[in-house]
Amino acid sequence: xxxxxxxxxxxxxxxxxxxxxxxxxxxxxxxxxxxxxxxxxxxxxxxxxxxxxxxxxxxxxxxxxxxxxxxxxxxxxxxxxxxxxxxxxxxxxxxxxxxxxxxxxxxxxxxxxxxxxxxxxxxxxxxxxxxxxxxxxxxxxxxxxxxxxxxxxxxxxxxxxxxxxxxxxxxxxxxxxxxxxxxxxxxxxxxxxxxxxxxxxxxxxxxxxxxxxxxxxxxxxxxxxxxxxxxxxxxxxxxxxxxxxxxxxxxxxxxxxxxxxxxxx
Amino acid sequence: xxxxxxxxxxxxxxxxxxxxxxxxxxxxxxxxxxxxxxxxxxxxxxxxxxxxxxxxxxxxxxxxxxxxxxxxxxxxxxxxxxxxxxxxxxxxxxxxxxxxxxxxxxxxxxxxxxxxxxxxxxxxxxxxxxxxxxxxxxxxxxxxxxxxxxxxxxxxxxxxxxxxxxxxxxxxxxxxxxxxxxxxxxxxxxxxxxxxxxxxxxxxxxxxxxxxxxxxxxxxxxxxxxxxxxxxxxxxxxxxxxxxxxxxxxxxxxxxxxxxxxxxxxxxxxxxxxxxxxxxxxxxxxxxxxxxxxxxxxxxxxxxxxxxxxxxxxxxxxxxxxxxxxxxxxxxxxxxxxxxxxxxxxxxxxxxxxxxxxxxxxxxxxxxxxxxxxxxxxxxxxxxxxxxxxxxxxxxxxxxxxxxxxxxxxxxxxxxxxxxxxxxxxxxxxxxxxxxxxxxxxxxxxxxxxxxxxxxxxxxxxxxxxxxxxxxxxxxxxxxxxxxxxxxxxxxxx
Numbered sequence: 001x002x003x004x005x006x007x008x009x010x011x012x013x014x015x016x017x018x019x020x021x022x023x024x025x026x027x028x029x030x031x032x033x034x035x036x037x038x039x040x041x042x043x044x045x046x047x048x049x050x051x052x053x054x055x056x057x058x059x060x061x062x063x064x065x066x067x068x069x070x071x072x073x074x075x076x077x078x079x080x081x082x083x084x085x086x087x088x089x090x091x092x093x094x095x096x097x098x099x100x101x102x103x104x105x106x107x108x109x110x111x112x113x114x115x116x117x118x119x120x121x122x123x124x125x126x127x128x129x130x131x132x133x134x135x136x137x138x139x140x141x142x143x144x145x146x147x148x149x150x151x152x153x154x155x156x157x158x159x160x161x162x163x164x165x166x167x168x169x170x171x172x173x174x175x176x177x178x179x180x181x182x183x184x185x186x187x188x189x190x191x192x193x194x195x196x197x198x199x200x201x202x203x204x205x206x207x208x209x210x211x212x213x214x215x216x217x218x219x220x221x222x223x224x225x226x227x228x229x230x231x232x233x234x235x236x237x238x239x240x241x242x243x244x245x246x247x248x249x250x251x252x253x254x255x256x257x258x259x260x261x262x263x264x265x
Numbered sequence: 266x267x268x269x270x271x272x273x274x275x276x277x278x279x280x281x282x283x284x285x286x287x288x289x290x291x292x293x294x295x296x297x298x299x300x301x302x303x304x305x306x307x308x309x310x311x312x313x314x315x316x317x318x319x320x321x322x323x324x325x326x327x328x329x330x331x332x333x334x335x336x337x338x339x340x341x342x343x344x345x346x347x348x349x350x351x352x353x354x355x356x357x358x359x360x361x362x363x364x365x366x367x368x369x370x371x372x373x374x375x376x377x378x379x380x381x382x383x384x385x386x387x388x389x390x391x392x393x394x395x396x397x398x399x400x401x402x403x404x405x406x407x408x409x410x411x412x413x414x415x416x417x418x419x420x421x422x423x424x425x426x427x428x429x430x431x432x433x434x435x436x437x438x439x440x441x442x443x444x445x446x447x448x449x450x451x452x453x454x455x456x457x458x459x460x461x462x463x464x465x466x467x468x469x470x471x472x473x474x475x476x477x478x479x480x481x482x483x484x485x486x487x488x489x490x491x492x493x494x495x496x497x498x499x500x501x502x503x504x505x506x507x508x509x510x511x512x513x514x515x516x517x518x519x520x521x522x523x524x525x526x527x528x529x530x531x532x533x534x535x536x537x538x539x540x541x542x543x544x545x546x547x548x549x550x551x552x553x554x555x556x557x558x559x560x561x562x563x564x565x566x567x568x569x570x571x572x573x574x575x576x577x578x579x580x581x582x583x584x585x586x587x588x589x590x591x592x593x594x595x596x597x598x599x600x601x602x603x604x605x606x607x608x609x610x611x612x613x614x615x616x617x618x619x620x621x622x623x624x625x626x627x628x629x630x631x632x633x634x635x636x637x638x639x640x641x642x643x644x645x646x647x648x649x650x651x652x653x654x655x656x657x658x659x660x661x662x663x664x665x666x667x668x669x670x671x672x673x674x675x676x677x678x679x680x681x682x683x684x685x686x687x688x689x690x691x692x693x694x695x696x697x698x699x700x701x702x703x704x705x706x707x708x709x710x711x712x713x714x715x716x717x718x719x720x721x722x723x724x725x726x727x728x729x730x731x732x733x734x735x736x737x738x739x740x741x742x743x744x745x746x747x748x749x750x751x752x753x754x755x756x757x758x759x
Contacts (some may be wrong), residue, residue: 002514004520005514005519005522006518008522009521009522009525010520012522012525012526012529013525015525015529016525016528016529016532019529019532019536020532021362022531023358023536024357024358026536027357027358028357030360031354031355031357033748034354034355034360035355036747037747037748037750038351038354038355039747040717040745040747041717041745043715043717043743043745043746043747044718044743044745045545047714047715047718047720047743048742048743051741061714076345084706098698132344132349132546133344134348134546142715142718145715145716145717145718146715148716149715149716154716156713156714156715156716157664157708157713159664159665159666159711159712170728174736174737252724252737252739
């Protein structure tokens with residue numbers, strides 16, 4: 001009886017040792033997978049934070065927005081930017097440091113559209129921003145993940161998004177609601193009085209198509225919302241203050257309001 | 266001094282000849298003589314006690330051991346707590362330790378509850394064991410407090426808001442409520458002070474109460490009154506279950522066997538089938554759409570959901586607790602058989618049924634209810650946590666613009682995505698029927714925006730009956746394929 005109990009105990013002890021040995025054998029692979037998984041989670045968090053905070057200046061695909069923010073998914077950013085600003089450490093440290101602490105001075109004479117030179121604001125909590133250290137690291141990880149495509153080692157497939165139907169009455173109506181809510185305080189229309197500070201947009205649908213060579217009417221309106229100082233109506237040079245519009249509008253709202261304005265010809 | 270005296274004096278110290286300072290020898294004597302030399306044979310038969318008390322002690326021991334090791338890596342500050350939990354996964358056996366700690370903690374609460382239930386059903390709390398029942402109730406209370414205080418430590422959204430709501434309930438207590446909330450949280454909201462307080466409660470104060478209380482409870486159970494066997498066994502005096510068996514080797518051998526078998530199963534489960542949850546880092550500025558109570562408080566969440574105010578719910582909880590606590594004082598009959606206690610059996614079944622019902626209601630409260638477009642989005646792509654879109658593997662998310670309800674696709678899509686589109690379609694139809702919505706359409710856009718990163722946008726366009734223009738609702742999430750597929754598996758344009 002006692003011998004059987006001992007044998008059972010020995011068997012259980014051996015089984016536990018074997019299990020621990022087996023788990024130990026897997027640990028190296030598990031740690032590697034965890035590192036990859038955590039990096040992926042950080043990039044995904046970075047993508048969300050980028051969309052919430054950075055997209056308005058650097059573009060939703062890191063393509064940059066004219067004079068507001070430089071391109072980040074760009075070969076020059078990964079190969080020439082550090083030399084341009086005199087940064088001596090690595091690119092990842094540059095991204096993290098610039099995102100966290102911002103840049104007090106612009107490296108190029110960019111015009112932000114509100115009478116100041118475009119500078120990178122600080123985003124870290126300790127520097128007056130709103131993001132924690134792990135969030136800054138996540139954004140850096142997300143920007144760094146553009147390196148392969150920026151350098152051309154990987155090309156991603158591009159999907160064909162359906163072009164917005166600018167003539168759809170429902171879209172025009174939705175754009176009208178957005179305009180009344182967000183734009184009417186600055187811009188007036190013939191039948192919609194109001195607007196202080198911004199030029200009137202009466203007949204903008206007809207004017208937009210020929211205003212800037214090479215730009216369609218849709219592209220011109222997009223540009224004017226996102227980069228208002230790209231074309232300044234005479235007499236409004238010192239008053240362009242529409243940088244916030246790009247930040248206010250979602251992509252769907254931007255398309256809707258464009259459809260609405262195109263309709264006003 | 267011979268060898269025996271030397272070792273004995275090393276262990277016990279010099280003999281104390283004077284009458285004073287006897288408290289230390291008294292305490293050490295208590296612990297050294299905690300276990301009786303003999304047990305009844307029935308106490309080591311599984312079917313008599315289901316070893317529930319033993320399992321509770323074993324899980325507590327696992328908690329202490331893994332907890333001490335976890336303390337080496339954990340930093341109790343808001344800036345580092347979450348990161349230290351993440352870093353733990355990069356230490357060999359670190360994730361295993363954390364999973365063991367979490368699972369054993371849950372099992373500790375569960376086994377302690379089942380142990381109490383067995384004692385209640387078998388009527389073992391009666392007569393001379395009334396005080397033992399009291400120590401057991403106190404132990405269950407402190408074990409739940411231990412689990413709740415540890416719940417905050419990962420410092421993720423789930424734990425932060427659950428504890429914020431949980432501590433906020435005390436604010437409804439008249440007089441001391443706001444003061445108690447501030448003491449627990451270390452301020453008006455949980456921050457560095459609150460985290461530190463919960464940490465100290467979890468690793469020092471509550472264990473300092475639980476461990477001696479457990480010793481007293483065990484002393485009363487095993488040494489003072491003997492382990493209580495079911496009434497049918499105890500009544501049959503000639504039964505083999507009443508035969509005395511020695512602590513060594515019989516009882517200790519059985520305990521070692523059960524310990525090894527339990528550890529084997531516990532480690533196997535955490536190694537292959539269990540991951541301790543860790544959500545997004547705690548963000549005091551962002552309240553999640555749905556706040557989840559820990560599973561052992563789901564019944565309280567359900568109760569608070571159906572009660573019109575917090576105070577009556579709290580009063581009900583405290584009254585129920587006191588009724589359980591003082592059970593041996595108002596159930597004074599010596600009858601232990603279930604058949605002879607029909608009122609008790611009826612009350613117990615009703616109480617358990619209510620507990621399960623409230624737990625179910627608490628679970629339901631975590632799920633979005635209704636058929637509005639916002640609710641649909643919350644179900645499919647929740648703002649916090651994981652929804653149906655997270656259920657698909659990264660490779661199953663075929664890039665493209667997928668119109669829901671349309672069989673026409675320009676490329677082959679994965680079977681998982683096809684199932685998801687069908688699910689969204691059926692939900693849309695259900696919502697349209699319930700909300701009298703016309704022209705409710707949905708499109709799922711999946712783009713590869715970076716190597717191994719996809720952006721998934723679910724966009725719903727709804728025509729409400731009273732409006733001409735459609736309203737668009739959309740939500741975007743990002744998924745990554747890191748660690749799932751090789752980096753260069755993305756389609757390359759050559």
